[in-house]
Amino acid sequence: MERIGRIIKSISGFYDVIDDESEELIRTRARGNFRKRKIKPLVGDKVSYDATGDLGYILEILPRENSLVRPPIANIDQAIVVTSAAEPNFSSNLLDKILVNIEHNSIEPVVYLTKSDLLTTEKYQELQKIMQGYREAGYQVFDDQEAYNDDQLDRLEKTFADKVTVFTGQSGAGKSTLLNHIDKELGLATAEISQVLNRGKHTTRQVSLFNIADGLVADTPGFSSIDLMDITPEELPTLFPEFLEYSGECQFRGCRHVNEPNCKVKEELAEGKIMHSRYDDYLYFLNEINSYKKRY
Ligand SMILES: Nc1nc2c(ncn2[C@@H]2O[C@H](COP(=O)(O)OP(=O)(O)OP(=O)(O)O)[C@@H](O)[C@H]2O)c(=O)[nH]1
Ligand SMILES: [Mg+2]
Ligand SMILES: [Zn+2]
Structure with a gap:
């Protein structure tokens, strides 16, 4: 019998699907023809599946609203960009790259700062000014010095209802730690970062969706870098919301804001x-982006 559900987890060739109607959890496999067509089901995918035997079979992947490569997940409404103030050090370059990537996929980004407790008051105040800049650029920002205080966690949770939210960001930034604070029963694995490399240890290995505060929320593997392969030079300026606010007043339509007059x-x-x-x-x-183009 054909049913509809959503993939919430993928483990070595099996896909755990939550049925849309019964809310039952069914373990499934993808049919062989997916592999032939080079289509890989993603966590977050809505699928039709057959659950006649012990093991279900995914028949079709329903059209995706969007999908990310890093982390691999589909049909996301909101992304919490977990950003460490220290260990690993704050990097505006990495944060902006993640934000551009999220904007490109029409996902609502939120910035969540962790580990400010490791900063001196002075350094924290500097970072707060930067975070205020992100607010003025149009982003929602959570930047309390005590990252996991109840009030801030409450405000974050309120954004989850009726949405699919993905936690993303650098390895070691604190994504799983933040989720463990939100839902005490999750018990997700976390690990100290490597002090030698000042980098996370890629503790979370797979994408999983959880039911939290009337929404679906994903913990995901962190990364150390991402690329902008899918983005064109024309699109890039439109992925900075604060540029968009003014670009209508540039002299030239399609102004790239580089050397054009009256920009x-x-x-x-x-x-x-x-x-x-x-x-x-x-x-x-x-x-x-221009250097990728030259390579092809
Ligand atoms: N001092 C301090 N440590 C934190 C904070 N948030 C997380 N940590 C620590 O940072 C380390 C990494 O946290 P994780 O939650 O494993 O990081 P992650 O983003 O899930 O990392 P990956 O799964 O590798 O992507 C752990 O030792 C946490 O205890 C914070 O706000 N302050
Ligand atoms: Mg993790
Ligand atoms: Zn311009």
Whole structure:
């Protein structure tokens, strides 16, 4: 019998599906023809499946609203970008790259700062100014010094209802730790970062969706870097919300905000309304994207 459900976990060729109607958990396999067509079901996929025997079979993947490569997950509404203030060190370049990637997939981004408890008051205040810049750029930011205080956790949880939310960010940033604070029963594995490399140890190995606060929330494997392969130079300036706010007032339509005359974005940059670090990252990413093109 054909039914509809959502993949919440994938383990070595098996896919755990929650049935849309009965909310039962069914273990399934993908039919052989998926492999032939080079289609890989993703966590988050809505699927039709046959559950006649002990083991179900995925028949079709329903059309995706969106999907990410890193982490591999489909049909996401919101992404919590877990960002460490220290250990690993805060990197605006990495944060901006993650944000661009999320904007490209039309997912609502939220910035969640962890590990500010490891900073001196002075360093924390500097970082708070940067975080205020992200708020002014249009992002929702959670940046309390005590990352997991109840009030902040409550406010975060309220954003989960009726959505699929993915926790993403660098390995070791604290994604699983944050989820464990939100739901005390999850008991997700966490590990100290490598002090020698100042990098996380890739503790979380797979994407899993959990039912939390009337929504679905995914813990995912962290990464150390991402690329911008799918993004064109034309699209890039549209992925910075604060540029979009002013680009209508640039003299040229499709202004890239680099060397064009009467560029409103550059005027706002000079006025201090646009963060220098964001603009510098924009130029850096533009360069990176252009260098991919030359290679093909
Ligand atoms: N001091 C401090 N340590 C934290 C904080 N958040 C997380 N940690 C620690 O950072 C380490 C890494 O946390 P994890 O939750 O495993 O990180 P992760 O983002 O899930 O990492 P991956 O699964 O590798 O992607 C653990 O030792 C946590 O206890 C924080 O706010 N403050
Ligand atoms: Mg983890
Ligand atoms: Zn411009």
